[in-house]
Amino acid sequence: MKPAKQVFVKGRTGLTVGLAASAATITIAVLLVASGTADATVAAVPLGTTGSFAVLAATGITNTGTTTINGNIGSYPTGTETGLPSLVLNGTNYAADATSQVAQNDLVTAYNDAAAEGPTISIPGGILGVEVLTPGVYNSGSTIQLNGPLTLDGNNDPNSVFVFQAGSGLTTASTSQVILENGAQACNVFWQVGSSATLGSGSSFQGTILASASVTLGSSAKVSGRLLAHTGDVTLISNTVTVPTCTATTVTTPASTTTTSTTSATTTTTGVGTTAGTTTTTSPAAAPAIITVPPTHTGKPWAGWQWWIGTGILGVGGIALMVPWKMKRSLRRQR
Numbered sequence: 001m002k003p004a005k006q007v008f009v010k011g012r013t014g015l016t017v018g019l020a021a022s023a024a025t026i027t028i029a030v031l032l033v034a035s036g037t038a039d040a041t042v043a044a045v046p047l048g049t050t051g052s053f054a055v056l057a058a059t060g061i062t063n064t065g066t067t068t069i070n071g072n073i074g075s076y077p078t079g080t081e082t083g084l085p086s087l088v089l090n091g092t093n094y095a096a097d098a099t100s101q102v103a104q105n106d107l108v109t110a111y112n113d114a115a116a117e118g119p120t121i122s123i124p125g126g127i128l129g130v131e132v133l134t135p136g137v138y139n140s141g142s143t144i145q146l147n148g149p150l151t152l153d154g155n156n157d158p159n160s161v162f163v164f165q166a167g168s169g170l171t172t173a174s175t176s177q178v179i180l181e182n183g184a185q186a187c188n189v190f191w192q193v194g195s196s197a198t199l200g201s202g203s204s205f206q207g208t209i210l211a212s213a214s215v216t217l218g219s220s221a222k223v224s225g226r227l228l229a230h231t232g233d234v235t236l237i238s239n240t241v242t243v244p245t246c247t248a249t250t251v252t253t254p255a256s257t258t259t260t261s262t263t264s265a266t267t268t269t270t271g272v273g274t275t276a277g278t279t280t281t282t283s284p285a286a287a288p289a290i291i292t293v294p295p296t297h298t299g300k301p302w303a304g305w306q307w308w309i310g311t312g313i314l315g316v317g318g319i320a321l322m323v324p325w326k327m328k329r330s331l332r333r334q335r
Helices: 013-035 048-052 098-115 305-334
Strands: 053-057 061-064 067-070 072-075 087-090 093-095 120-122 131-133 136-140 144-146 150-153 162-166 170-172 178-181 189-193 197-199 204-211 215-217 222-229 234-237 240-242 249-252 257-260 264-270 278-284
Touching: 048 053, 048 098, 048 222, 053 067, 053 098, 053 234, 053 240, 072 098, 093 098, 098 162, 098 189, 098 204, 170 204, 178 204, 197 204, 215 222
Parallel strands: 053 072, 053 222, 061 234, 067 087, 067 240, 072 093, 120 136, 131 150, 136 162, 144 170, 150 178, 162 189, 170 197, 189 204, 197 215, 204 222, 215 234, 222 240
Antiparallel strands: 249 257, 264 278
């Protein structure tokens, strides 16, 4: 803002300065009050029926070694699946059927939704190294290389969402890690990949991969999330993949109390390969972490610090306007 021009007219100089000061303080007050509402909330990506899938492919699933899958698997339109006898499946296998077809359609919707999230924060050079990130949408126009350990800080909000957008591929280094803290949950982490995703051997990964092409896991890589490939295959080598669940948290205000709900998780194991039969097992879900959330705003305008600062600055502006007027009256009386 350019400073107000001072006009030297007898008896009016002080008035002009006062008006300029008042205008400046009013402008500052408006900016301060507006800054309190600048926060943008990132929405979770709607997964539809793909939410129950730990692994979903288009041209088949290939497994080598002992792999444990906690969730459903499927492939559409090609139902080719190899290495299933050594696969421990705590879920259902939907190979080239109506369920996997609907899931592939829902994957397209989820992929496009994740790609459209914003506003975005640029990933310098497409490299995620040893750093801490807060909730938001992070974008690379080309590849994303995860060297880690990468920490995702949920800011004590169990509903915080992280979206990563890669214009082409996603690659993680061997033994790299994605660490969740302060309320961040794997169910609210999404990786939209423009081509294929490759996770290095021994890596520990969090979140749902929405890949346009294929997904490949190195030996002993572990994923708390989903491997969803739209046009390609999914390759596994002695891995563990678990569909994450969100911890339900209810917050009561103004007191800083948090209640958590725990339900029993039911999983169905379907025989694959040469083994026939279906076994259903029920086990209690893991106890969710208790997160303390501070009391929220009361909804009254005078309860926020922005209102008080704005009011104070407006008051100062009024004083700046009144002082030269008083001085003018005093000078007239002396004459």
